[in-house]
Amino acid sequence: MRQATESNEFRRDLVSFLPKLRRFAMTLTRNAADADDLVQEACERAITRSHLWNGEGRLESWIYAMTRNLWIDEIRKRKVRTGGGTVDIADQDELTIEASGEKAVYANQLQKMILSMPEGLASVFVLVNVEGHSYREAATILNIPIGTVMSRLSTARMRLAAMISDTTERRA
Amino acid sequence: MQNTKGLSLEIRLSAYMDGEVSDAERRELEELVAHDDEARRILELLQAGTQFGNKAFEDFLHDPVPLALVRQIKQGTTASPKAERLTATAPSRHSERLWPRALAASVAMLLVGGSTGYILGMANSGPPAVTQVAAARSWLDDIADYHRIYARQEKHLVEVPAAEGEAAIRTWLASSVGVDFTIPQLAKDGLTFEGARLLVAAGKPVAQLMYRNAEGEVFAICFLKSEPIGEQGMLRESMRDDLAMVSWQKSGASYVVVGPSADASLRRLAETVSTDI
Numbered sequence: 001m002r003q004a005t006e007s008n009e010f011r012r013d014l015v016s017f018l019p020k021l022r023r024f025a026m027t028l029t030r031n032a033a034d035a036d037d038l039v040q041e042a043c044e045r046a047i048t049r050s051h052l053w054n055g056e057g058r059l060e061s062w063i064y065a066m067t068r069n070l071w072i073d074e075i076r077k078r079k080v081r082t083g084g085g086t087v088d089i090a091d092q093d094e095l096t097i098e099a100s101g102e103k104a105v106y107a108n109q110l111q112k113m114i115l116s117m118p119e120g121l122a123s124v125f126v127l128v129n130v131e132g133h134s135y136r137e138a139a140t141i142l143n144i145p146i147g148t149v150m151s152r153l154s155t156a157r158m159r160l161a162a163m164i165s166d167t168t169e170r171r172a
Numbered sequence: 173m174q175n176t177k178g179l180s181l182e183i184r185l186s187a188y189m190d191g192e193v194s195d196a197e198r199r200e201l202e203e204l205v206a207h208d209d210e211a212r213r214i215l216e217l218l219q220a221g222t223q224f225g226n227k228a229f230e231d232f233l234h235d236p237v238p239l240a241l242v243r244q245i246k247q248g249t250t251a252s253p254k255a256e257r258l259t260a261t262a263p264s265r266h267s268e269r270l271w272p273r274a275l276a277a278s279v280a281m282l283l284v285g286g287s288t289g290y291i292l293g294m295a296n297s298g299p300p301a302v303t304q305v306a307a308a309r310s311w312l313d314d315i316a317d318y319h320r321i322y323a324r325q326e327k328h329l330v331e332v333p334a335a336e337g338e339a340a341i342r343t344w345l346a347s348s349v350g351v352d353f354t355i356p357q358l359a360k361d362g363l364t365f366e367g368a369r370l371l372v373a374a375g376k377p378v379a380q381l382m383y384r385n386a387e388g389e390v391f392a393i394c395f396l397k398s399e400p401i402g403e404q405g406m407l408r409e410s411m412r413d414d415l416a417m418v419s420w421q422k423s424g425a426s427y428v429v430v431g432p433s434a435d436a437s438l439r440r441l442a443e444t445v446s447t448d449i
Contacts, residue, residue: 023232130229154186161221
């Protein structure tokens with residue numbers, strides 16, 4: 001009975017966390033369709049492994065790391081399918097899934113513009129700046145060095161600053 | 173704390189903004205910004221980008237999340253969000269009684285108080301569906317707001333209580349809204365008719381029929397006169413924070429059933445209402 005209650009609580013926490021998880025997934029996949037699939041897969045995995053969650057730290061960090069790992073797996077699979085061979089992601093600084101493919105669907109132009117930033121920038125920005133993770137936490141979630149977190153974050157901020165004038169010009 | 177010495181000024185100032193540098197570095201950078209125009213310009217750009225990005229990513233939280241995924245997580249059902257990014261099905265005529273099961277499930281599941289807006293499936297909608305959703309959204313948003321307000325009113329849930337008689341309520345609302353209807357009897361679904369309200373949504377009069385279940389959860393049926401748009405009778409599901417909504421159009425009127433998002437059988441309830449009302 002207690003297990004069932006804990007499971008329900010875990011599911012409840014997961015649902016309330018969905019929009020943030022989806023936003024994080026969007027920063028990885030950079031299109032809504034892939035993000036939804038990734039979120040689904042991450043949730044399924046989180047539920048089946050919920051007994052491994054020890055309740056320490058932030059639940060979202062645990063799920064974010066899981067989501068990021070699933071996305072890396074997906075990239076590997078796609079590369080193999082498209083003849084790119086296997087990829088050691090540790091050797092690859094940038095992930096390489098196009099953000100602005102024909103299938104990409106965005107809620108609005110601004111979202112499209114933001115997700116068109118070079119890969120890796122939006123994830124760091126969301127984790128640190130929007131959600132308040134420390135550099136160390138972000139580095140752990142994304143499995144990258146802290147130095148990379150720092151450089152990606154400053155680059156993301158400068159890119160976003162440059163977009164302000166772009167959006168202003170669009171409106172004019 | 174990070175040691176940023178030797179890194180670019182952009183990175184150093186960015187880390188400074190986040191409080192990730194040591195006191196000594198912080199003082200050094202503050203001194204630099206105070207006396208160096210270029211450093212100040214970079215800091216201002218970083219701050220502007222941060223502010224812009226925060227707002228933009230905050231808006232992501234209002235994006236569509238597949239309703240089926242929410243249900244799958246809550247219940248562990250086999251519904252496939254991938255196949256159900258846009259849920260739009262014609263109401264079926266069968267009358268299986270899944271409601272009691274759903275009630276039991278909803279008791280166990282608890283309500284979710286997420287602070288988010290899930291709006292279903294804009295992503296894969298073709299032009300006609302987009303038009304319909306867009307046209308319906310304003311009044312549905314109003315209805316969701318009303319529901320949040322009135323569902324919390326223990327003593328004043330309705331404007332005209334059921335005790336005043338269903339015939340009187342029908343006459344009053346039909347003439348006010350311009351839609352003829354019957355009050356659906358949903359006792360078999362565990363819902364008790366509490367009464368009605370007359371609302372205004374999207375500038376039009378809306379009839380609201382209120383029901384309660386044994387747990388005290390409030391469900392509402394709302395409808396207004398409208399021009400026929402899109403396919404008649406198609407049920408469309410959407411979520412707004414902690415509320416689930418199933419809407420459809422029929423015979424020159426738009427209808428919606430509103431209930432807690434944790435309720436799994438809202439669509440089936442809507443199917444019943446769409447045939448009975």
